[in-house]
Amino acid sequence: MRPVLAATKTAAALTALSAAMCALAACGGSSAGSAGNSSFPAITLGSPGVPPVISGLLPYVAQKEGFYRKYKVNVVIRSFQTGTDATRAVATGQIDTAIMPPAQLMELASTGVPLVGIQGQEVPDWLVASTDPAVKTCAQLKGQGVSVDAVGGIRYVALNSMLKSCGLSAQQIKPLVFPGNNAPQGMIAGQIKVGVLHLNELIDVNTQLHKQVTVVMRASQVSPNNMYEMYGVKKPTLAAKHTAFVRMVAAQIAALKWMANPANLDKAAQLGTVVGDSQPVMKQALQQYFHMGFWTLNGSGMPEANISHMIAVQIAVGNLKQSTAPAYAQIVDQSIYQQAAKLIP
DSSP states (O other): OOOOOOTTOOHHHHHHHHHHHHHTTTTTOBOOOSTTOTTSOEEEEEEETTTTOGGGHHHHHHHHTTHHHHTTOEEEEEEESSHHHHHHHHHTTSSSEEEEOHHHHHHHHHTTOOEEEEEEEOOOOOEEEEOOTTOOSSGGGTTOEEEESSTTSHHHHHHHHHHGGGTOOGGGSEEEEOOTTHHHHHHHTTSOSEEEEOHHHHHHHHHHHTSOOEEEEEHHHHSOSOOOEEEEEEHHHHHHTHHHHHHHHHHHHHHHHHHHSGGGHHHHHHHHGGGSOOHHHHHHHHHHHHHHTOSOSSSOSOOHHHHHHHHHHHHHTTSSOTTTOOOHHHHBOTHHHHHHHTTOO
8 A cells, every 4th residue: 555645734734745855855865964064074864754754853953953064064864765774774885874763773783784873862752543443452453454664664663562562563463564754644544544653643643633543552651661763873984974973963962952942942843844744733742742851851862771671672572683682882882972962062
């Protein structure tokens, strides 16, 4: 089944969708970077989703509000259909870094790819939403079609982790592939009844359908102490572009502080329409995101307890082998964030 944009999508959101696809050129195209200043060291960053999903908002804000330029780094954002695609692009040397699903970073590291995380988000916003009155609990998902970004993708991995709470696995449901943020549009259009969504996508679905859909379960509740995303880079690339990566992370720390300031909420929500949602939806979503700690404001977002727990979970579900699973110290470099934080006034 191929997802299509729902006819009920508002004009404002459609305008945002077009802007997103122009700003972050689709399917791996590059944006203009940090004002195109060629005198600054350059980094190419892979962002998941066309238009970007919520995890791609931070670098977009850092770029549009001039934080990359302020910290003298030229970050060129390239959009990919999924985080899986962006991760593979880093692994094969096509780009410098990407917003990666941690499970895939871990899997690649276990095969010898020298990937390391330099900034992250430890609070996932994943949830399973249902418009089907017969599907209200985890156990009722057995045998149902559930939208994911890709088999093995970040939504698929999140679903598998959540299903463990009721003794199920992803092999016991029927995955329906809707890349990027096409899942909420598929739900709005009636193409799918159950899907793995982001929080902002849930708000958009409720708004478009004019009703509250059922939240079957939330990752933050049934699979706590987990990880959501990591900015991953190959160790040789990090060594070669060390200064640029420190500046990139500094710019993103500054951008997060700007986003978290209530005085900037309206502007941040307007910038947030790049994900394809309207400004009112994003304003509501951003307030909930900061309340739940979705973006880490006082740290790298890569706590050892969470990452070690996720490694253990990936071993338990069979995605990693105990003998080759990476250790925390192998896939995390806290020094980049520590150096970047010193650059913030």
